[in-house]
Each structure stands twice: as structure tokens, then as C-alpha cells.
Amino acid sequence: MKDVMYFDQAASSWPKPPAVMDAMMICMQDYAANPGRGSHQMAVKASRVLFETRKNLARLFGIKNPNDLSFALNTTHALNQAIKGFVKPGDHVICTNIEHNSVRRPLEHLKATAGVELTYIRNDEEGNIQLEDFKKALQTNTSLVVVNHSSNLLGTIMPIAEIGEICRAHGAKLLVDAAQSAGILPIHVGGMHIDMLAFPGHKGLLGPQGTGGLYIHPDIDLEPFMHGGTGSQSEAIHQPTVRPDRYEAGTQNTVGIAGLNEGVKFVMAETIEKIHAKEWRQTQMLMEGLLGIEGVTILGPALGQNKTGIVSFNINNADSSEVAFILDQSFQIAVRSGYHCTPLAHESAGTLAKGAVRSSIGYFTTDEEVDALIYAVKEIQSQYAK
Known part of the structure; x- marks a missing residue:
């Protein structure tokens, strides 16, 4: 379970x-x-x-x-x-x-x-x-x-x-x-x-x-x-x-x-084709939901562009580690924060100073879980907006 x-x-x-x-x-x-x-x-x-x-x-x-x-x-x-x-x-x-x-x-x-x-x-x-x-x-x-x-x-x-x-x-x-x-x-x-x-x-x-x-x-x-x-x-x-x-x-x-x-x-x-198609659909679903939250910025290719199931983001000026901690402790959602062992990529993305929250989708991720992550980010962002 x-x-x-x-x-x-x-x-x-x-x-x-x-x-x-x-x-x-x-x-x-x-x-x-x-x-x-x-x-x-x-x-x-x-x-x-x-x-x-x-x-x-x-x-x-x-x-x-x-x-x-x-x-x-x-x-x-x-x-x-x-x-x-x-x-x-x-x-x-x-x-x-x-x-x-x-x-x-x-x-x-x-x-x-x-x-x-x-x-x-x-x-x-x-x-x-x-x-x-x-x-x-x-x-x-x-x-x-x-x-x-x-x-x-x-x-x-x-x-x-x-x-x-x-x-x-x-x-x-x-x-x-x-x-x-x-x-x-x-x-x-x-x-x-x-x-x-x-x-x-x-x-x-x-x-x-x-x-x-x-x-x-x-x-x-x-x-x-x-x-x-x-x-x-x-x-x-x-x-x-x-x-x-x-x-x-x-x-x-x-x-x-x-x-x-x-x-x-x-x-x-x-099949690889089925796996990628499923992950891409949920990636777009997650990106669209996060883009609808004021103050949330997504790294990487834009909505609709081909990519793997990685969606890295930041909330306003919130510390990425703190956001990941809240997601884990308050919403039971596991993500990765920080620099992800690729500092030059953060430099090119403009996030070297604060890192990013990285969420990544897998073959067994459900639509309900994607909705839950979007909801949790919206709740966290509302607290930082006060």
C-alpha cells in the first residue's frame, strides 16, 4: 500500500x-x-x-x-x-x-x-x-x-x-x-x-x-x-x-x-511508447496546474514541448528545501530539493542561488496524485503570499 x-x-x-x-x-x-x-x-x-x-x-x-x-x-x-x-x-x-x-x-x-x-x-x-x-x-x-x-x-x-x-x-x-x-x-x-x-x-x-x-x-x-x-x-x-x-x-x-x-x-x-506517452500526459497535467498558481515558476521546456517526466519549480522566493519539507511532513508528498548534482544547469536556469523543487513522474503515478501535488503547492504558495 x-x-x-x-x-x-x-x-x-x-x-x-x-x-x-x-x-x-x-x-x-x-x-x-x-x-x-x-x-x-x-x-x-x-x-x-x-x-x-x-x-x-x-x-x-x-x-x-x-x-x-x-x-x-x-x-x-x-x-x-x-x-x-x-x-x-x-x-x-x-x-x-x-x-x-x-x-x-x-x-x-x-x-x-x-x-x-x-x-x-x-x-x-x-x-x-x-x-x-x-x-x-x-x-x-x-x-x-x-x-x-x-x-x-x-x-x-x-x-x-x-x-x-x-x-x-x-x-x-x-x-x-x-x-x-x-x-x-x-x-x-x-x-x-x-x-x-x-x-x-x-x-x-x-x-x-x-x-x-x-x-x-x-x-x-x-x-x-x-x-x-x-x-x-x-x-x-x-x-x-x-x-x-x-x-x-x-x-x-x-x-x-x-x-x-x-x-x-x-x-x-x-512498451517504451506507452510509458513515455503516459508520463508525458501527466507531466503536462502537472505543469498546467502549477502554471495556474500565481508565484510558481517552472524550469525547463514550456508546456506542450516534449520532455521527460521531470517538473522542477520554485514558489516565489521560498527556500526549495523548506517547500520540500512541508510537502513531505504536511501532505505526505515526496519530492527532491536543492541542486540535484547539476550546478551548471541551475546556473543556466537562473536558480543557482536557491536551487529548485524537483517533482518527477513515474509509470505508476496516478492522476489523483498529480492533483494532490497541485493542491499542496497551491496551499503552500498561499501561505508565502500572506
């Missing part, structure tokens, strides 16, 4: 489909052995579930070889593997102003420690970028372009396929942060010219926390982020060359991946 009206889907989706929880419990009870490390029936069963999940993710993202997809703890883990495993000293990297700190901090670390050049593409207040700016930013030593598919503050959707075409024409690789789009927006790595795709399992894919992954194009060899046991080529002193073992040192989260498998199957059964 849902005691809380949950509008923090952009941080982690909730609730999960019952099959996700059932699969995790069955795994714990029946076959929670070490996958790839033994030949007994429990270990074999664990390995099969991991490979089935890999195959389902490959189908969802248009990946030809499931072994080109390695599991990760989360998007941050996957992004660090991609960035630090690919970028070399003296390289030039391009990203945007609306990247999450999971992109910005690894890149700034390489800039400070490895002499990597870094260019940020500026966006407008709604989060939109100009493709021409990417073309102008390209240099002879540009090796990588990193772009999030959808802003975790503004909900803006980036033109990934067009950016991918620019990268391909120049010879640079494209890394996409799909933290806010995997399971919500269509993704096809071939059709969109994506060379690496980092994604979470615990958001739009409806799996548990501690799951995620990284797709790596077969022509790319990353330096492994971690080294250790893989259950293969154990006689070698160096990390195996075979995929996905090369990027999966240590015991995998079998229980979590079993749950993720069911989340992915749920998404594929419902």
Missing part, C-alpha cells in the same frame, strides 16, 4: 512491479550462488539469469552482442568506467552545461590530473543546445563527446542521433548518460550512433538499486576501472580480454540483476 505520494522517480523509481521483488526473493531462496565461479547447478542458474538479463537489455537498446554490455552498480559507476577507461592525457572532451556531476567530476578530475582539455556546450534556459555549437567545439584532438539523454533538472531531451552523426563524421566517440531515459525514451545504439551507453537499473528500468550497466562498442577497448577475479582466464596475471569479464571484476549483484531482469521485461511488455 502506498502511504506516500512519491514524486522522486528521477532519483529512484518506486514502487517496483511485484515480479521484481518476487524474482529477488526467489534468487535469495533458490540460487544465490556465485555466477561464473562454479559448475554446480546453483552457480549455473545464477549465470543463466545474468545472461538472460544481458540479452533482454541488448534487445531493449538495439545492441547486437549482449556481451558488449557489462553490469555496473549504477550510472555513476558506468560513467566512470567509460570516461576514465577511454580518455587519454592530451585528449579533448566535449560535454554540455546540463551534465550531472557523475560526468562533470570525472572529467574535471582528468583535466586537473592528466592534462585533458574540456569544453562545455552552453544551453539556453530551457536546456536546449545548438548542434552548430558542437561542430564549432570540435578539435583535432577531440576524442570523446559526453551528453545526457535527458536533463535530470529540466527534463530536456537531447538530439542524440544528430549529435552522434556529428561525432561520427569527425571521428570522435559518443558516450550517452541515459540515467533519465533508459526505460522511458527509445534508445537504439546503432541507429543513434551511440558508442557507449551508461544507464541505471533502479530508475526507468524499474529494477532495484545497486544495478546498472555500460554498453561498449566492440571497436572500443577501455582500460578496466577495476581489476580482480572474473572466473575466467584465472591463470593470467592481467585482466581478461574477453567480454564482459574484462569489465566485471568481482562477484556480481545476482539478486539485484534478477530483479532488474523482471523490470526490463515489464518495460518491454508495456
Whole structure:
């Protein structure tokens, strides 16, 4: 039973489909052995579930070889593997102003420690970028372009396929942060010219926390982020060359991946198109209601524009943390306040001084909950207006 009206889907989706929880419990009870490390029936069963999940993710993202997809703890883990495993000293990297700190901090670390050049593409207040700016930013030593598919503050959707075409024409690789789009927006790595795709399992894919992954194009060899046991080529002193073992040192989260498998199957059964259409309709419903409240300002794309289910807003000059606290304590509504790990996006939106309240819609959000959030914001705004 849902005691809380949950509008923090952009941080982690909730609730999960019952099959996700059932699969995790069955795994714990029946076959929670070490996958790839033994030949007994429990270990074999664990390995099969991991490979089935890999195959389902490959189908969802248009990946030809499931072994080109390695599991990760989360998007941050996957992004660090991609960035630090690919970028070399003296390289030039391009990203945007609306990247999450999971992109910005690894890149700034390489800039400070490895002499990597870094260019940020500026966006407008709604989060939109100009493709021409990417073309102008390209240099002879540009090796990588990193772009999030959808802003975790503004909900803006980036033109990934067009950016991918620019990268391909120049010879640079494209890394996409799909933290806010995997399971919500269509993704096809071939059709969109994506060379690496980092994604979470615990958001739009409806799996548990501690799951995620990284797709790596077969022509790319990353330096492994971690080294250790893989259950293969154990006689070698160096990390195996075979995929996905090369990027999966240590015991995998079998229980979590079993749950993720069911989340992915749920998404594929419902279809991405149906999921996005439902979330977009409720996003417009929420935006229209909030825009009808005097003193409320909404960040990101305007009403009617395509975006993900993120609606960030502010009430007059109210502190975003205080608004979130009141929503939680007085109305049992869960939202996220502050800077959302993306200060440059707040800078471009003009909210760096105070942050914002971020509400985010998921597949199980109801119309009644959207109405309740609108009512609660109206009540809070009336108190600040006095």
C-alpha cells in the first residue's frame, strides 16, 4: 500500500512491479550462488539469469552482442568506467552545461590530473543546445563527446542521433548518460550512433538499486576501472580480454540483476511508447496546474514541448528545501530539493542561488496524485503570499 505520494522517480523509481521483488526473493531462496565461479547447478542458474538479463537489455537498446554490455552498480559507476577507461592525457572532451556531476567530476578530475582539455556546450534556459555549437567545439584532438539523454533538472531531451552523426563524421566517440531515459525514451545504439551507453537499473528500468550497466562498442577497448577475479582466464596475471569479464571484476549483484531482469521485461511488455506517452500526459497535467498558481515558476521546456517526466519549480522566493519539507511532513508528498548534482544547469536556469523543487513522474503515478501535488503547492504558495 502506498502511504506516500512519491514524486522522486528521477532519483529512484518506486514502487517496483511485484515480479521484481518476487524474482529477488526467489534468487535469495533458490540460487544465490556465485555466477561464473562454479559448475554446480546453483552457480549455473545464477549465470543463466545474468545472461538472460544481458540479452533482454541488448534487445531493449538495439545492441547486437549482449556481451558488449557489462553490469555496473549504477550510472555513476558506468560513467566512470567509460570516461576514465577511454580518455587519454592530451585528449579533448566535449560535454554540455546540463551534465550531472557523475560526468562533470570525472572529467574535471582528468583535466586537473592528466592534462585533458574540456569544453562545455552552453544551453539556453530551457536546456536546449545548438548542434552548430558542437561542430564549432570540435578539435583535432577531440576524442570523446559526453551528453545526457535527458536533463535530470529540466527534463530536456537531447538530439542524440544528430549529435552522434556529428561525432561520427569527425571521428570522435559518443558516450550517452541515459540515467533519465533508459526505460522511458527509445534508445537504439546503432541507429543513434551511440558508442557507449551508461544507464541505471533502479530508475526507468524499474529494477532495484545497486544495478546498472555500460554498453561498449566492440571497436572500443577501455582500460578496466577495476581489476580482480572474473572466473575466467584465472591463470593470467592481467585482466581478461574477453567480454564482459574484462569489465566485471568481482562477484556480481545476482539478486539485484534478477530483479532488474523482471523490470526490463515489464518495460518491454508495456512498451517504451506507452510509458513515455503516459508520463508525458501527466507531466503536462502537472505543469498546467502549477502554471495556474500565481508565484510558481517552472524550469525547463514550456508546456506542450516534449520532455521527460521531470517538473522542477520554485514558489516565489521560498527556500526549495523548506517547500520540500512541508510537502513531505504536511501532505505526505515526496519530492527532491536543492541542486540535484547539476550546478551548471541551475546556473543556466537562473536558480543557482536557491536551487529548485524537483517533482518527477513515474509509470505508476496516478492522476489523483498529480492533483494532490497541485493542491499542496497551491496551499503552500498561499501561505508565502500572506
